[in-house]
Amino acid sequence: xxxxxxWPALDYSRVPYRLYHDTEIYTREQERIFRGPVWSFLxxxxxxxxxxxFRASYVGETPIIFNRDKSGAVKAFVNRCAxxxxxxxxxxxxxxxxxxxxxxxxxxxxxxxLTAIPFRRGIRGQGGLDDGFDMRAHGLRPLRVGxxxxxxxxxxxxxxxxxxxxxxxxxxxQLRRLLNRxxxxxxxxxxxxxxxxxxxxxxxxxxxxxxxxxxxxxxFGLDRSTQIGGVKMDSRHRHxxxxxxxxxxxxxxxxxxxxxxxxxxxxxxLKEPSLVAFHPERDDKLNIAITSVFPSAVFVQISNSLAVRxxxxxxxxxVEVFQTMLGYAxxxxxxxxxxxxxxxxxxxxxxxxxxxxxxxxIAHRASKPDLDxxxxxxxxxxxxxxxxxxxxTDVPLRGFWSYYAELLGIEPDGAVR
Amino acid sequence: MRADRAAVYDLLAExxxxxxxxxxxxxxxxxxxxxxxxILPRExxxxxxxxxxxxxxxxxxxxxxxxxxxxANKYNIHTDRHIVGLPRxxxxxxxxxxxxxxxxxxxxxxxxxxxxxxTGLYRDQLEPVADSLKIRDKLILLDTFAVPSLLATPL
Numbered sequence: 001x002x003x004x005x006x007w008p009a010l011d012y013s014r015v016p017y018r019l020y021h022d023t024e025i026y027t028r029e030q031e032r033i034f035r036g037p038v039w040s041f042l043x044x045x046x047x048x049x050x051x052x053x054f055r056a057s058y059v060g061e062t063p064i065i066f067n068r069d070k071s072g073a074v075k076a077f078v079n080r081c082a083x084x085x086x087x088x089x090x091x092x093x094x095x096x097x098x099x100x101x102x103x104x105x106x107x108x109x110x111x112x113x114l115t116a117i118p119f120r121r122g123i124r125g126q127g128g129l130d131d132g133f134d135m136r137a138h139g140l141r142p143l144r145v146g147x148x149x150x151x152x153x154x155x156x157x158x159x160x161x162x163x164x165x166x167x168x169x170x171x172x173x174q175l176r177r178l179l180n181r182x183x184x185x186x187x188x189x190x191x192x193x194x195x196x197x198x199x200x201x202x203x204x205x206x207x208x209x210x211x212x213x214x215x216x217x218x219x220f221g222l223d224r225s226t227q228i229g230g231v232k233m234d235s236r237h238r239h240x241x242x243x244x245x246x247x248x249x250x251x252x253x254x255x256x257x258x259x260x261x262x263x264x265x266x267x268x269x270l271k272e273p274s275l276v277a278f279h280p281e282r283d284d285k286l287n288i289a290i291t292s293v294f295p296s297a298v299f300v301q302i303s304n305s306l307a308v309r310x311x312x313x314x315x316x317x318x319v320e321v322f323q324t325m326l327g328y329a330x331x332x333x334x335x336x337x338x339x340x341x342x343x344x345x346x347x348x349x350x351x352x353x354x355x356x357x358x359x360x361x362i363a364h365r366a367s368k369p370d371l372d373x374x375x376x377x378x379x380x381x382x383x384x385x386x387x388x389x390x391x392x393t394d395v396p397l398r399g400f401w402s403y404y405a406e407l408l409g410i411e412p413d414g415a416v417r
Numbered sequence: 418m419r420a421d422r423a424a425v426y427d428l429l430a431e432x433x434x435x436x437x438x439x440x441x442x443x444x445x446x447x448x449x450x451x452x453x454x455x456i457l458p459r460e461x462x463x464x465x466x467x468x469x470x471x472x473x474x475x476x477x478x479x480x481x482x483x484x485x486x487x488x489a490n491k492y493n494i495h496t497d498r499h500i501v502g503l504p505r506x507x508x509x510x511x512x513x514x515x516x517x518x519x520x521x522x523x524x525x526x527x528x529x530x531x532x533x534x535x536t537g538l539y540r541d542q543l544e545p546v547a548d549s550l551k552i553r554d555k556l557i558l559l560d561t562f563a564v565p566s567l568l569a570t571p572l
Contacts, residue, residue: 093464187461187468190563216489268488271477320563325468340472344482348564349456349470351482355491357567 004405004412011416012401013382014374017367020196026316033295033407034060037160041297041310042066042076044324045150046183052095052110058312059154064143065089065099066152069110074147076154077112077140088140112140148172149179151308167293168234174241174291177282178299178306182329186339191321191348193357195364197296197313200321203356204292205240205396207231208379212263213359214352219264222276222303222352223288226254230389237385237399237417238294244391246278246287275341278303294403302352304335305342317364323347385416424550425504425516428543433499433520436571441483444571449544449551452476456572458562459537470559470568492569497534498523513544513553522572535561535572
């Protein structure tokens with residue numbers, strides 16, 4: 001049984017490898033985090049525009065469906081028949097008037113309520129269910145649904161705080177910034193990484209790695225740590241915004257800064273420079289805005305490439321990164337084409353993201369045999385967890401672990417928050 | 418038609434072999450000067466969604482992709498093995514040929530462990546250039562759209 005004694009440091013600057021590999025911990029995460037008082041990103045309003053439209057998704061490993069009911073409201077429930085625990089809806093998306101489990105054809109309405117059971121009265125008065133069987137008590141388990149400008153979140157916990165409070169002002173502002181116009185889904189991509197889900201959650205909060213691991217950023221001049229930028233968190237430090245401003249450094253300054261790093265700093269140019277061209281779409285200068293929402297959502301703006309990622313744990317040793325590529329409904333055709341080109345930057349084949357798959361796998365592999373040793377998280381200094389207006393930092397990882405410890409019930413006395 | 422078929426076979430065989438040997442400059446040489454290359458998850462094709470995993474709508478973009486692979490990207494150390502199935506010749510127009518061929522690509526790591534990395538379908542628009550066939554447009558429909566680990570070397 002893991003306890004608060006597992007932490008060698010009260011500022012979460014040391015994370016024991018055990019937390020990435022222990023199956024008992026993984027089971028507890030599913031219960032206390034994913035089925036606990038967090039809000040998980042489910043999908044988008046834009047994916048289910050019409051009555052009866054549905055999509056399958058996950059909260060942790062729990063399969064869920066969300067759909068639009070006859071009143072136009074979005075409803076979400078666990079995709080599991082009350083009868084024998086089978087998946088009710090097997091398709092990933094579609095349109096239906098009801099959800100019917102194929103096993104014994106129990107039927108559920110778009111509100112998740114149980115509407116019909118075959119042979120409920122038996123045949124010729126024999127068999128079937130007792131008269132006292134309560135249909136209302138056997139619907140699909142509902143989720144509370146929250147909607148931030150078309151981004152749908154769900155929670156299985158009745159005591160979860162309101163979604164907007166959960167997100168906090170700076171994160172809410174980022175979501176509203178990204179979703180300020182109706183979105184259009186351009187497509188999906190998926191990546192199966194042989195590593196623990198938290199390695200990916202950390203990766204998205206790790207500003208330090210970006211221009212070192214993803215050399216394309218620096219080599220081809222898309223993003224450098226010498227640009228003005230930083231990290232901003234909610235008051236509980238569980239979420240994080242990593243941000244940077246376009247063209248806010250000079251080649252000369254960057255050349256000097258990267259001279260000591262083993263990163264090519266002679267800044268090559270592309271034959272097709274539009275791949276990295278940034279067309280500002282807002283009143284700010286942000287060309288990088290990566291918003292990680294605890295535990296498993298990431299809203300991403302890299303230049304004009306827009307996406308939302310869902311981190312889907314698949315056992316202690318594997319994670320799926322499910323990414324929805326976005327544009328805006330009113331994008332002119334040339335902007336859609338630009339976004340489709342910039343989609344080359346992200347995803348499993350992304351020019352500035354493919355390396356994450358490898359980094360997570362080598363971290364997972366090498367840490368597995370030695371569970372009591374730890375990682376080191378001290379970029380930007382140890383101690384207090386707070387926002388930074390510089391980029392060589394991994395402080396938000398400690399915020400992640402702080403809230404993680406609280407939810408898992410392993411927060412040590414006197415720990416930073 | 419007979420000669421065309423032999424030329425199509427030769428091109429597809431060469432295509433896989435050059436990637437497997439990591440001879441990417443010669444692989445680029447199989448494409449026409451004006452060309453396109455994209456890898457589309459079947460999930461997106463089925464829903465009429467355009468976003469691809471790799472989307473190069475010019476030769477310049479394809480050359481950039483190979484240059485990035487060499488100069489910037491880091492990925493799992495591995496070798497590829499293309500198994501390209503029998504092509505179907507779907508039609509000929511204006512001297513060009515439309516071809517479909519199924520493929521499977523196995524990846525082997527440094528310690529000799531092999532796994533199926535990807536399977537899917539090539540849909541190639543080929544055109545005659547001088548006395549050979551070149552790829553004008555290659556659409557790779559990816560069945561294995563839950564990409565194992567990452568996708569760096571071209572399919």
